[in-house]
Amino acid sequence: xxxxxxxxxxxxxxxxxxxxxxxxxxxxxxxxxxxxxxxxxxxxxxxxxxxxxxxxxxxxxxxxxxxxxxxxxxxxxxxxxxxxxxxxxxxxxxxxxxxxxxxxxxxxxxxxxxxxxxxxxxxxxxxxxxxxxxxxxxxxxxxxxxxxxxxxxxxxxxxxxxxxxxxxxxxxxxxxxxxxxxxxxxxxxxxxxxxxxxxxxxxxxxxxxxxxxxxxxxxxxxxxxxxxxxxxxxxxxxxxxxxxxxxxxxxxxxxxxxxxxxxxxxxxxxxxxxxxxxxxxxxxxxxx
Amino acid sequence: xxxxxxxxxxxxxxxxxxxxxxxxxxxxxxxxxxxxxxxxxxxxxxxxxxxxxxxxxxxxxxxxxxxxxxxxxxxxxxxxxxxxxxxxxxxxxxxxxxxxxxxxxxxxxxxxxxxxxxxxxxxxxxxxxxxxxxxxxxxxxxxxxxxxxxxxxxxxxxxxxxxxxxxxxxxxxxxxxxxxxxxxxxxxxxxxxxxxxxxxxxxxxxxxxxxxxxxxxxxxxxxxxxxxxxxxxx
Numbered sequence: 326x327x328x329x330x331x332x333x334x335x336x337x338x339x340x341x342x343x344x345x346x347x348x349x350x351x352x353x354x355x356x357x358x359x360x361x362x363x364x365x366x367x368x369x370x371x372x373x374x375x376x377x378x379x380x381x382x383x384x385x386x387x388x389x390x391x392x393x394x395x396x397x398x399x400x401x402x403x404x405x406x407x408x409x410x411x412x413x414x415x416x417x418x419x420x421x422x423x424x425x426x427x428x429x430x431x432x433x434x435x436x437x438x439x440x441x442x443x444x445x446x447x448x449x450x451x452x453x454x455x456x457x458x459x460x461x462x463x464x465x466x467x468x469x470x471x472x473x474x475x476x477x478x479x480x481x482x483x484x485x486x487x488x489x490x491x492x493x494x495x496x497x498x499x500x501x502x503x504x505x506x507x508x509x510x511x512x513x514x515x516x517x518x519x520x521x522x523x524x525x526x527x528x529x530x531x532x533x534x535x536x537x538x539x540x541x542x543x544x545x546x547x548x549x550x551x552x553x554x555x556x557x558x559x560x561x562x563x564x565x566x567x568x569x570x571x572x573x574x575x576x577x578x579x580x581x582x583x584x585x586x587x588x589x590x591x592x593x594x595x596x597x598x599x600x601x602x603x604x605x606x607x608x609x610x611x612x613x
Numbered sequence: 614x615x616x617x618x619x620x621x622x623x624x625x626x627x628x629x630x631x632x633x634x635x636x637x638x639x640x641x642x643x644x645x646x647x648x649x650x651x652x653x654x655x656x657x658x659x660x661x662x663x664x665x666x667x668x669x670x671x672x673x674x675x676x677x678x679x680x681x682x683x684x685x686x687x688x689x690x691x692x693x694x695x696x697x698x699x700x701x702x703x704x705x706x707x708x709x710x711x712x713x714x715x716x717x718x719x720x721x722x723x724x725x726x727x728x729x730x731x732x733x734x735x736x737x738x739x740x741x742x743x744x745x746x747x748x749x750x751x752x753x754x755x756x757x758x759x760x761x762x763x764x765x766x767x768x769x770x771x772x773x774x775x776x777x778x779x780x781x782x783x784x785x786x787x788x789x790x791x792x793x794x795x796x797x798x799x800x801x802x803x804x805x806x807x808x809x810x811x812x813x814x815x816x817x818x819x820x821x822x823x824x825x826x827x828x829x830x831x832x833x834x835x836x837x838x839x840x841x842x843x844x845x846x847x
Contacts, residue, residue: 489712493701499664500699504713504754505687 327457338464340572341471345526349519355559365542366428371395371524399520443531495559557605645807690761702740713754745776
C-alpha cells in the first residue's frame with residue numbers, strides 16, 4: 326500500500342511538472358497554431374535566472390525573477406521571431422527548433438554543460454508520512470503549484486475578456502478578427518503566459534531533480550508535447566488530465582515493469598489516443 | 614456610395630478566383646451580390662474585409678482599404694456576418710455576444726427586441742443551438758455595435774422556411790439603419806430586400822443595376838443565375 330501511495334504522489338509530482346509546461350504549449354498551439362519547439366528554452370531561462378541570483382537575493386525573489394524572465398522571453402520570441410511567420414508554418418518550425426538549439430548552446434557556453442545544484446527550501450527536503458509511505462515534501466510543492474496554476478488559468482479563461490478572446494481564438498481566430506479584435510495581442514499574451522508557466526516548471530523541476538542542466542528543457546518538452554496531444558490542442562483541462570495519466574503511467578510502469586518501460590508505455594498511450602480519439606481527450610475547445 | 618470595388622482580383626492556391634470584379638454599394642438599402650455557386654461571391658466579401666490577399670482597389674467610405682487589417686476595418690464599422698454563421702460553439706450565447714462588444718454601451722435592447730430567444734438562452738452553449746438560433750447569434754453580434762456597412766453572406770442557407778422569413782424580416786429592419794451588401798441564393802429573399810443587385814460570373818462582374826430590373830427580366834435571370842424569373846415569387 327505504501328508503495329502505491331509513494332508511486333502515486335511521485336507520479337502526480339511529475340504530472341504537475343508536465344502540466345506546467347504543457348498548458349502554455351497547448352494554448353500557444355491552440356490559439357496561434359504555432360508548434361513551439363523553443364518552449365523548453367523558456368523553462369531553462371526561468372531555471373537559470375533563478376539559480377543565478379538565488380544566492381544573493383534569496384529563493385523567493387529569485388523565483389519571481391525567473392518567472393518574469395521566462396515570461397518576457399516568451400513575449401519577445403513571439404513579437405520578434407514568430408509574428409512575421411504566422412502564415413509560414415515550415416519557417417516557424419525551423420526558427421523554433423533553431424532557437425531551442427541555440428538556447429542550449431548559449432547556456433552551455435555561459436554556465437557549462439554540467440548540471441548545477443539547484444537551491445531548495447529546507448522543508449522541501451523533508452519527508453512527510455502519508456498512509457505509511459514516506460513522501461518527499463517537494464512532491465506536494467509541485468502538486469500544489471500545478472493545482473493553483475490550473476485553477477488560476479481556468480478562472481482567467483472563464484472570467485476575463487482576454488480569456489474569452491483566447492477561448493474563441495482557439496476555435497476560430499479569423500472570426501475573432503472579424504469581430505474587430507486584434508487577436509495578435511492575445512498571441513503575445515499566451516506566449517508570455519506559456520513562458521511564465523514553463524519558467525515556473527523549470528524552477529520547480531530544479532527543486533524536484535535537485536539540479537538544472539542546459540538540456541533539461543528539451544528533454545521535458547518531449548513529454549509535454551505528448552501531454553498536449555493526448556489532452557487536446559488548446560485545452561487546459563485536457564492537458565491537466567493527460568499530464569496526470571502520463572505521470573502516473575510512467576511511474577507505475579517504471580516500478581513494476583523493466584527500466585525504461587515507463588517511457589515506452591507513454592508512447593503506447595499516445596498511439597492509442599491518436600487512434601481512438603484523434604482530437605485528444607478534450608478536443609479543440611479551450612478550458613472544457 | 615459607401616463601398617466602391619474596382620478591378621478586384623484574388624488568386625488562391627494558384628487559381629484565379631476573382632478576375633476584375635467591379636461594383637458599387639449604395640449608402641442605403643440592400644445591394645444583393647448574386648451568381649451561381651463558385652463564382653466568387655464569398656471570396657469578394659472576404660477580400661473586401663482583408664481576409665484574403667487581393668489586388669485592385671476597394672474604397673470604403675471614400676478611403677482605400679485593401680491591405681488594412683480585418684479588425685481595423687471592423688472597428689471602422691464594416692461588419693461581417695459570415696457564411697455558416699461561425700458562432701463559437703464552446704462559448705455560451707452570452708459569451709458570443711460579449712466577445713462582439715466594441716462600444717461601451719452595446720445595443721442589447723435592439724438585439725433582445727429582434728431576438729428575444731437569445732435572452733432566455735444566454736447560458737446555453739452556442740454549439741448546441743439550432744441553425745436558425747445560431748444565425749440569430751451571428752446577426753446579433755454585429756447589431757450590438759454601430760456599423761456603417763454590413764457584409765452578410767448567405768444568411769438563410771440551410772434554414773427552414775419559417776426561419777428564412779424571420780431572418781428576412783430582421784434584415785429588412787437592419788437595412789433601415791445601415792446599408793447591407795448581401796450574398797444570397799434565395800431569390801425570394803432578394804426580391805423582398807434588395808434595391809440593387811450585382812451578378813458575378815466566373816470571377817467577373819456580369820451585371821449591375823436595379824434588383825427589380827434583373828428579377829423582372831426572365832432572360833437575364835435565366836442566363837445569369839440559372840433560374841427562371843419567377844423563382845422565389847410567392
